[in-house]
Amino acid sequence: MNIKDARFVVSNTEISKCPKSDWPEYAFIGRSNVGKSSLINMLTNKKKLAMISGTPGKTRLINHFIINGNWYLVDLPGYGYAKISKNERKKWELMIRSYLLKRKNLLGVFVLIDARLEPQNSDLEFMQWLGESQVPFVMVFTKVDKISGAEQKVYQDKYAEKMLETWAEVPLMFESSAETGLGRDDILSFIEEINKGQAKG
Numbered sequence: 001m002n003i004k005d006a007r008f009v010v011s012n013t014e015i016s017k018c019p020k021s022d023w024p025e026y027a028f029i030g031r032s033n034v035g036k037s038s039l040i041n042m043l044t045n046k047k048k049l050a051m052i053s054g055t056p057g058k059t060r061l062i063n064h065f066i067i068n069g070n071w072y073l074v075d076l077p078g079y080g081y082a083k084i085s086k087n088e089r090k091k092w093e094l095m096i097r098s099y100l101l102k103r104k105n106l107l108g109v110f111v112l113i114d115a116r117l118e119p120q121n122s123d124l125e126f127m128q129w130l131g132e133s134q135v136p137f138v139m140v141f142t143k144v145d146k147i148s149g150a151e152q153k154v155y156q157d158k159y160a161e162k163m164l165e166t167w168a169e170v171p172l173m174f175e176s177s178a179e180t181g182l183g184r185d186d187i188l189s190f191i192e193e194i195n196k197g198q199a200k201g
């Protein structure tokens with residue numbers, strides 16, 4: 001898919017204030033600093049569309065971007081960010097979960113996972129919750145430029161194994177690098193297919 005246009009629409013903390021749910025929507029989620037905002041910029045070829053930072057906890061709101069005028073990408077705050085108060089963390093969690101459960105036009109969630117790490121409980125628990133809540137999701141292993149292909153496969157297989165303890169199938173898995181652009185075509189084709197299916201009704 002060709003990205004002709006990508007624009008920021010609005011940021012907020014409440015689903016009632018999100019844009020009208022008139023177009024297909026895809027949300028990016030994952031632990032703080034995993035590279036959600038970077039991936040959005042890489043996909044849209046715009047370095048400064050979503051705000052990026054080396055310090056975890058940069059994205060704090062639900063951020064909507066409209067792509068080609070007819071679908072949305074959503075950048076969400078990370079979960080598992082330690083340096084905020086318990087209270088604040090609870091608020092984020094409620095905000096994110098209510099968005100994920102209630103947003104009618106949300107057709108897919110991309111759960112971003114750092115490709116360099118052993119399976120993390122916070123990621124496994126979050127995907128467990130998505131599965132139980134019947135929110136459709138796929139996985140994206142980020143920052144693959146920082147790891148060898150062989151090493152990465154080991155971690156991916158470990159995730160698959162863990163997930164098969166609970167589920168009959170492993171979710172679709174992508175790999176990405178915001179540095180090299182790897183994963184861009186695959187992720188955009190995946191979105192395009194869903195968008196097309198939606199258009200046919």
Ligand SMILES: Nc1nc2c(ncn2[C@@H]2O[C@H](COP(=O)(O)OP(=O)(O)OP(=O)(O)O)[C@@H](O)[C@H]2O)c(=O)[nH]1
Binds near residue numbers: 031055076143144145
């Ligand atoms: N080498 C490499 N660095 C990356 C990649 N993606 C992100 N980074 C770096 O990782 C850091 C965090 O990136 P962000 O995109 O801000 O991460 P985020 O998940 O949006 O973080 P929060 O908004 O804090 O939850 C930045 O320093 C990025 O430059 C990647 O694919 N490769």
Ligand SMILES: [Mg+2]
Binds near residue numbers: 036058
């Ligand atoms: Mg971010």
